[in-house]
Amino acid sequence: MKRILLILSVFLAYAFGAEFNMPQYETTLINVSQGTGEITDSPTIAVGSSGVVMHNFGSGASSIIARAVVTQKSAGKAQVRFEVFDMLSQKALPLPKILPASGDKVILNFLYDRALIVAPNAEIYEQVCKAFPGITFIHPDLGGAYLSYNRKPNPSRDDFRKICAQNSTGLIFIAMDGEGVFADCGSFKPLRSFKSGKVAYYQLPFYSRVGEIKTLIWDFTNGPISDYDKHYRYLLGLDSDEK
Template sequence: MRHILVFLSIFLVTLSASSSFNPKTYETPLINVNDGEGEIIDSANIVLGSSGVVTHSFKNGESSIIARAVVTQKNGTTAKVRFEVFGMLSQPALPVPGILPKVGDKVILNFLYDRALIVVPNKEIYDQVVKFFPHITFIEPDIMGAFLSMNNKPNPNRDDFRELCALNSAGLIFIAMDKEAVFADCGSFEILKKFQSGEVSYYQTPFYSNIKEISTVFWKFDSAYIKDYNEHYRYLLDLE
């Protein structure tokens, strides 16, 4: 219990000092497009690795999302974005617009950054994180656990989390590990904000939820239990 309290006290102090993480939606037109990349006006609201969407306005006044945009560079004056397929449109019932981004189309960054998946090792940390970020709607971890249970995936990978983000209209993922926690973009898995924290006393894998056990199946080569919580999520986040 003492270790739990130590973690929470340090974790709370760190979050209290860093809880300014509140990315605002930023809209700007494309000012240049070249070979799968675009250029926009830079802003303090833009973080490297953050993402958004590109929208195109039609002659009838309607607009549609035509691509995903990921920030790859910024210099204080302009920023570069890489265009990708917007995964949330990859559904049989929703035809993907056959339109490429062009100058004048609108880029909306920090898209769905008010909704996040939450991956934490225990309930105490879950309660504290939710309390410290009231402006973010965290997806109920039981929903995530049920999804993994249905798919026999006790060791979620990036694609699993991307699918969960798409299903729940979330743009961020919060992951708490031993001595460190992060907000990352749910598509690129680029870290947008880091927090230093204390030691974790106990873990539930793959993360805290009321879904206590997720079964494996022998015919799925990628179905296995997580042996080390921290190692698993540091690997997904490309942390050394």
């Protein structure tokens, strides 16, 4: 027990010495071509940053018509890829059929004040929450409940995207051995990383109070993860093969 407490204190001593600050950035589409657009670049956005495209219908009425993801930055301009925005979708309402056009507003770093949190144990979960007081972290019980209900002990990118959408969250923070990473919850591209200490012990697939997440008896392709760090580095694309 003393050894575990010592390792945890070392993790805290190393963890997250820098602040996370990616404020919301508003700009307009300069031009649009074949599902992509160009905007003025900003140091507050990164490749992988995501947001929404707002269309003005006149008379003070506007609506989100698409999702935008930054794909590259060069010479003062940034390229964005358009995707369907389904975070607020309802079965009773149709998706907007208006395509993004020059002059539409783009809001990037959208919902970056809210984050899912994936931590290997309760102590590190608490440390991360204290290290970034400007972020509202969604309690991992909500993610654990989603995985338990859907019998998914091996969470994928799509699982986390759905959890983010259900909780109006733009970021995911994943704490691993030696490193903590903020990633965009849609693109899953790492945005900021922070050096940390060693992890003393793991709860799989991540810390929550939900308990064991079981799979269906006949599902032989979705077993529990065996290596926490390897699994989440894989999802983040930090290893050679991306999922």
